[in-house]
Amino acid sequence: MLAFDNLHFGGGLAILFVVAILPLVGRALLKPKTKYRYPAGPNGSPLFGNLFQVPPKYAGPKFAEWGNQYGDMFTIRLGARRWVFLNSMQTVRELLDRRGRLYIGRPEFPITQDILSGGNRIIMMSYTERWRNLRKIMHQLLMSSNSDIYKPFQDMESRALLWQYLKSPEDYYQHGARFANSVIFSVVFGRRTSMRDENVRLLFSTIDDFMETQASPSTSLPEQFPWLIKIIPRRLQWFRPKAERVFKKTIGVYASFLDDLDKRIRQGQDPKCFARDMTDLATKYGFDDAQKYFCAGSIIEAGSDTTRNQLNIMLAAAAKFPAWVATAQTQLDAVCGDAKRLPTMDDWAQLPYIVAIIKESLRWRPNMTATGTPRTLIEDDIYGDYKFEKGTIFSYNNFGICHNEDEFTNNEKFLPERFLNDDLQDMLKGHLGFGAGRRICPGWHLGTRNMFIAFSRLLYCFNFKEVPGAPINENEIDPLAHDHPPFQIEIVPRSHNHVELVERECAEAGQAV
Numbered sequence: 001m002l003a004f005d006n007l008h009f010g011g012g013l014a015i016l017f018v019v020a021i022l023p024l025v026g027r028a029l030l031k032p033k034t035k036y037r038y039p040a041g042p043n044g045s046p047l048f049g050n051l052f053q054v055p056p057k058y059a060g061p062k063f064a065e066w067g068n069q070y071g072d073m074f075t076i077r078l079g080a081r082r083w084v085f086l087n088s089m090q091t092v093r094e095l096l097d098r099r100g101r102l103y104i105g106r107p108e109f110p111i112t113q114d115i116l117s118g119g120n121r122i123i124m125m126s127y128t129e130r131w132r133n134l135r136k137i138m139h140q141l142l143m144s145s146n147s148d149i150y151k152p153f154q155d156m157e158s159r160a161l162l163w164q165y166l167k168s169p170e171d172y173y174q175h176g177a178r179f180a181n182s183v184i185f186s187v188v189f190g191r192r193t194s195m196r197d198e199n200v201r202l203l204f205s206t207i208d209d210f211m212e213t214q215a216s217p218s219t220s221l222p223e224q225f226p227w228l229i230k231i232i233p234r235r236l237q238w239f240r241p242k243a244e245r246v247f248k249k250t251i252g253v254y255a256s257f258l259d260d261l262d263k264r265i266r267q268g269q270d271p272k273c274f275a276r277d278m279t280d281l282a283t284k285y286g287f288d289d290a291q292k293y294f295c296a297g298s299i300i301e302a303g304s305d306t307t308r309n310q311l312n313i314m315l316a317a318a319a320k321f322p323a324w325v326a327t328a329q330t331q332l333d334a335v336c337g338d339a340k341r342l343p344t345m346d347d348w349a350q351l352p353y354i355v356a357i358i359k360e361s362l363r364w365r366p367n368m369t370a371t372g373t374p375r376t377l378i379e380d381d382i383y384g385d386y387k388f389e390k391g392t393i394f395s396y397n398n399f400g401i402c403h404n405e406d407e408f409t410n411n412e413k414f415l416p417e418r419f420l421n422d423d424l425q426d427m428l429k430g431h432l433g434f435g436a437g438r439r440i441c442p443g444w445h446l447g448t449r450n451m452f453i454a455f456s457r458l459l460y461c462f463n464f465k466e467v468p469g470a471p472i473n474e475n476e477i478d479p480l481a482h483d484h485p486p487f488q489i490e491i492v493p494r495s496h497n498h499v500e501l502v503e504r505e506c507a508e509a510g511q512a513v
């Protein structure tokens with residue numbers, strides 16, 4: 001979808017201006033640069049390239065189709081920029097992993113990063129010293145040796161999750177959102193959250209604002225023509241007022257998290273949380289206030305929505321393919337008995353099937369990134385017959401690879417068994433759910449532990465069914481469904497004993513939020 005929704009008179013003028021100069025720029029773009037050689041790809045229009053062939057939502061199947069047509073790689077042009085898509089696990093491993101040093105930048109996002117995020121969102125940051133410092137802070141916070149620190153929060157919040165599923169299963173999507181948000185908020189700011197918190201509601205609305213603008217490569221016309229921003233007079237930039245408003249709102253929400261922490265400390269509380277160390281580290285690296293706010297806020301944002309979506313994906317798969325749920329429950333019952341006790345993180349080694357479910361849920365449907373996450377090449381590179389120019393954008397064709405029969409047989413089915421192999425315990429192997437190379441998700445360890453505790457407990461205590469007359473469309477699980485259910489689903493306790501177990505073990509955690 002193009003960013004024409006709030007078009008006003010200034011916007012109209014700007015578009016006239018753009019249309020007038022595009023032919024000149026188009027000619028320059030089309031000039032062949034014989035030094036470089038790129039994989040083939042679908043034809044597009046001279047000026048906009050393939051921009052209008054990309055569906056604005058749920059673009060995965062279109063990219064899978066191109067992947068099937070062109071093999072290992074294909075090239076498209078979105079606006080002014082050339083994108084190469086990698087269509088096999090092998091090319092992703094070779095280019096993004098083995099040559100990760102080169103494939104480490106991010107493209108320019110002149111609206112969603114420079115204006116809407118004030119240049120501060122780590123996910124869209126180019127390869128700069130600030131990005132390197134932020135990654136160091138994230139690693140310090142999220143490294144696996146810290147897992148004992150976040151384990152109690154995951155235990156408590158997953159108990160609250162079960163309680164809420166029991167009491168109001170129709171709000172399952174909100175309970176998942178609260179679970180994910182409260183774990184990361186407790187780790188970073190030392191406080192649990194509830195969906196009634198105004199700040200949590202505002203946080204999710206800032207994520208929506210951001211994702212709506214950024215989600216698809218074709219979301220916004222000027223974003224695909226970065227030079228445009230530089231030449232359109234500022235007062236004619238029709239996208240700017242909204243982006244600036246969102247930036248202001250986002251900074252306000254993030255600042256309120258740190259202000260609230262300061263207030264609690266002044267009141268004599270001594271919350272043990274990472275925000276305190278993070279602020280010291282950010283000061284050490286010379287971050288200004290906005291950069292500090294985004295450092296904390298980005299972790300909350302990244303840690304909340306991804307786990308929430310992953311829960312929705314697992315639920316959809318459970319309702320559509322009940323056979324694997326029965327296998328999971330047999331293993332859970334063997335370890336925890338008949339509603340005797342809840343699974344815990346210490347059961348990890350005895351529950352390999354749950355670990356396989358985590359990996360299959362990351363493969364079966366993409367979380368936020370059906371078409372992968374882009375990165376830019378920071379030096380020229382040669383691969384086989386191809387020669388790529390520095391600055392070219394690369395992405396892994398996430399949906400296309402995961403739904404290619406040569407990579408995954410019976411790819412449409414949810415089959416955790418496919419991951420029951422020697423690589424089972426390497427949570428980054430065999431799928432692209434956490435990305436690849438040096439931009440890989442730094443929160444993968446926390447993310448997988450979130451999934452383990454939530455998946456195992458939910459599958460132990462509940463059954464999931466499609467609602468008659470409302471089949472789940474697994475190709476359209478809305479990743480931004482904060483205020484409405486992404487699909488209808490029937491959630492029922494497995495037995496009276498399981499109800500009693502949840503009442504007994506989870507009431508305290510659940511009633512407090």
Ligand code: HEM
Pocket residue numbers: 122123124125135138142184298299300302303304306307310367369373374432433434435436437438439440441442443444446447448
């Ligand atoms: C189910 C859980 C999660 C999934 C599926 C997920 C997925 C992803 C993906 C696909 C990327 C892009 C990687 C790339 O470009 O190759 C990413 C980046 C990132 N993730 Fe996660 N993530 C999850 C949980 C988390 C958590 C819990 C945190 C932090 C608490 C986190 C923090 C980040 C950050 C900061 C980045 C940006 C890294 C960069 O650009 O350098 N994620 N994540």
